[in-house]
Amino acid sequence: MKFFVDTADIDEIRDLAATGLLDGVTTNPSLIAKTGRPFLDVIADVCAAVPGPVSAEVTATDVDGMVAEGKRLAEIADNVAIKVPLTWDGLKACRQLRDLGAMVNVTLCFAPAQALLAAKAGATFISPFIGRLDDLGQNGMNLIADICEIYRAYPDTIQTEVLVASIRSPLHVTEAAKLGAHVATIPPKVLRQLAQHPLTDKGLAAFLEDWRKTGQTILQEAQAAE
Ligand code: E4P
Numbered sequence: 001m002k003f004f005v006d007t008a009d010i011d012e013i014r015d016l017a018a019t020g021l022l023d024g025v026t027t028n029p030s031l032i033a034k035t036g037r038p039f040l041d042v043i044a045d046v047c048a049a050v051p052g053p054v055s056a057e058v059t060a061t062d063v064d065g066m067v068a069e070g071k072r073l074a075e076i077a078d079n080v081a082i083k084v085p086l087t088w089d090g091l092k093a094c095r096q097l098r099d100l101g102a103m104v105n106v107t108l109c110f111a112p113a114q115a116l117l118a119a120k121a122g123a124t125f126i127s128p129f130i131g132r133l134d135d136l137g138q139n140g141m142n143l144i145a146d147i148c149e150i151y152r153a154y155p156d157t158i159q160t161e162v163l164v165a166s167i168r169s170p171l172h173v174t175e176a177a178k179l180g181a182h183v184a185t186i187p188p189k190v191l192r193q194l195a196q197h198p199l200t201d202k203g204l205a206a207f208l209e210d211w212r213k214t215g216q217t218i219l220q221e222a223q224a225a226e
Pocket of ligand 1 (some may be wrong): 026027028107127131165166167185
């Protein structure tokens with residue numbers, strides 16, 4: 001499973017990219033607004049920090065406007081993925097931008113039929129928002145299961161990757177991975193939580209305490225043996 005981080009905070013992105021675990025980045029207009037910086041500058045910085053796809057969302061709502069904005073965004077760097085909303089105009093813009101050679105992420109997907117349409121429009125990624133469905137008392141993970149099943153039924157014609165979005169917890173990531181989703185876009189806090197377990201901390205503390213009692217250090221031992 002590929003890991004994207006869902007943020008426009010360049011410091012967070014650089015920090016996480018340094019782990020070597022980051023495959024891409026997703027942003028949206030709300031995340032860009034939080035930075036207080038000019039949109040195009042943010043995307044340029046992020047694209048330079050991460051070699052994988054960086055989603056940048058259009059804000060026009062008509063086909064021509066989305067395509068014009070998408071073309072401008074695609075000029076920023078080769079790794080820009082144009083994000084368009086799952087509307088009829090968004091689907092038409094997706095097809096046109098794909099024909100121009102751009103990567104396209106179709107966002108705000110809440111139903112399997114929408115995901116099928118995005119695949120037919122040639123989307124590089126489909127972004128189903130699971131947390132927002134959970135917030136309504138529905139099971140967002142069922143949507144991921146349905147989309148994975150549908151896409152898997154057409155391996156010769158559907159190349160669209162399922163990019164699980166609106167993730168709220170490590171459990172969302174592992175459940176989506178069990179279903180075979182291609183990508184998870186994860187908020188920085190949740191990404192860090194993936195590495196944490198209280199028994200890991202407890203076990204490490206005990207090992208280090210026992211080691212301290214031996215009075216040894218590995219590098220000194222190695223030097224003495226040379
Ligand atoms: C994905 O591309 C979206 O930016 C994001 O996952 C939305 O998450 P939210 O529902 O927590 O805002």
